[in-house]
Amino acid sequence: MTIKKTQIDANKSAQIVSEARRNQELREQSYRGQALKLYPWICGRCTREFDHKNLSELTVHHRNHNHDDNPQDGSNWELLCLYCHDNEHQRYEETRFGSAKTASSKDTAGAGHNPFANLKDLMNKK
Template sequence: MAGNNSGPRKPFGQLDSKKLDDVVAKAHKQRDTRMAGYREQSLKLHPWVCGRCGRAFTRENLHELTVHHKDHNHDNNPADGSNWENLCLYCHDNEHQRFAYLVRGEGFMPEADKKKPATHNPFAGLKEKLKNR
């Protein structure tokens, strides 16, 4: 039967070892470039666990784990990873939503949620009112 495509293809002619070496070298260079990125560095430094919800990740779902810049400055990438935290997609989106609300003056952040002293005292003058009873 002509044109049967079952089974592995057989190479046509001689393999070009220079071309193969170039492909392998290019693949290694691309891998090294990727590994130099902050996401890959963070995945090496930090556990594959969301820093907020605690969800654990494996190679199969690692694409759902993102790297968050704690100070929201994507140019601040110290080699020790101190400005990064691994967050799942959901927690990362939530963090950026909270930050956007804070920037617009509508939201909350842990730093902004610190308790402020009360300015109203509902029991002011109560002692005097009880005396007059």
């Protein structure tokens, strides 16, 4: 039975390796794989450097925010770390939908309390 189990394990291992290689080739053909080949593995905003260990934290940002626009020359791509990519999309959303929020926030009165109002007096007491 150990021979059959060893053969099954070997066949399963070969199948797993073959599938992993096929998936890697598909990823390399994807826009992410192409961008990783075109650009250095550095975040375009914070300049954090990446290697094989943390490469999953480096993302491809579409500059025009259209994920279907993937030119082969990479002109619509930018490599960003997870944090900068999230920040970029947050800023984009605020630009798109933030105009209504900004108008309403101007109408709202600011805080009336100033916690530093008598700071000078407190400092002089010492």
